[in-house]
Amino acid sequence: MYKQILISKDLHEKRIAFLIDSKLDEFHAKRLDEKPLLGNIYKGKVDTIVPAIQAAFIDLGIGKNGFLYIADIKGPASEYETMFEDEVEGLAVKKVNFGPSTIEDVLKKGQEILVQITKEPFGTKGARLTTHISLPGRYLVFMPYDDRMGISKKIENAEERKRLREIINPLIKKDEGGYIIRTAATGCCKRDLIRDLKYLRGLWQKIKKFSDNKKAPALIHEELDLVLRIIRDSFTEKVNQVIIDASDEYKNVRRFLRTFDPKLGHRLVFYKEKAPLFEKYNLEKDINKIFQRKINLKSGGHIVIEPTEALVTIDVNSGKFTKQKSLERTVFITNLEAAGEITKQIKLRDLGGIIVIDFIDMKKESNRKKVLNELKKGVKNDKAKINIYGFSELGLINITRQRMRRTFESVSYGVCPYCMGRGLVKSEKTMAIQALRKLQQYLPHAGRRNVNLLVHPFVAQKLKDENAALLSLLERRNRIRISVVSKNDFHIEDVEIEDT
16 A cells, blocks of 8 residues: 655645545644644643532633543543553553542642643533643653553554563663553664653653643643644654645654654655645545535445534435345445445544444345444544444444544534524425414504514515415404515514514
């Protein structure tokens, strides 16, 4: 597989595309006026303690309080640990043990506390926090409040795992904290690991010193920006090229690599052509699909993706695909193709939480297993923590997927001011009926002999075309003259009545 990372920057945002054999595999974007919060370390102040949910709201000085569960004080909840498989190497697992204590025993209002953001604010929810600090380097993750030794589960070679453990174990000082060996450490030498180790130790000392001299709430340590974080976490020996079209970003990355991984510097390319980088690689069409509700499949079928506040639903439809001789075969091929597209879209859109997939019903158990295996195969290289559950009795597949950042869709789109996020508005016929009902309730109490019924132009036309006789009847019964008035500035669901 030929892997590339494309980094493009314009006046408003940075966009990063991961390509495998020239096809879009992963996409990230960040507006230049937005600062990411994930991984940032703050000296916070306990603002409110909520015993009912065993959590506390922490003032971080960012406008919206973060929330800290008691479980995130007792145990770890870091971004990087969720990507790795812990392997205890004879070291005691260091966890704060408060016994049967409650959140009120652990924290007090006004208390200052060092916390790290593990999930960015989303909607009305504040950032999720932990006291279990994790500092990622190029090859290692340092956990100053933990004594565990872990190694990335993506390093599958047993000899390589053994080699790395034998290098790192003698280098760790007693009671200094725990470490995780990252995937990027594969094949690296002792010198590289020592350099990373020294960097992380020095960084932690700076954080502690800065924190001691700061009064809460205050930002103590800021995570790397999107581009450098991608380079640190994803630019490994398996990536053939990193292409950048902005000279300042190119220089920043080149400087970063000199410190963290000089041997990869020759794979860095500065893009100089006139054609925009993403257009050159025909990516705009695939990126635009990220925002589409309906995704067409090559077979003629399609999938429909509907994010809601509670979960994401994905519906599979056969559409125009009817070429197979049997219905079961048609359904199976559609579902199999849909499974591959679904895993691709989940990753590209960074869909998280609970995802429910409604495949077309299949009678054969063997076909269901093949579709399930296709899903599992598709998420194998997904960096987020993901679980796939088998077909339920209702023929649905449930997926849970970790998400810590806001999706680019949530950044790019706001709630529709017309439908207020419902995706639907009442029809003009429905509003005509409601307007007449409101009028009937109002007329017996009218203070004048003339009333105006103010409605949207579409509703006004419906009233005049289909309800003229009823309006005349209401006029005779109540001895009142009724005028239907079109208001161009009205929402279709607005109705007002005024005496004249």
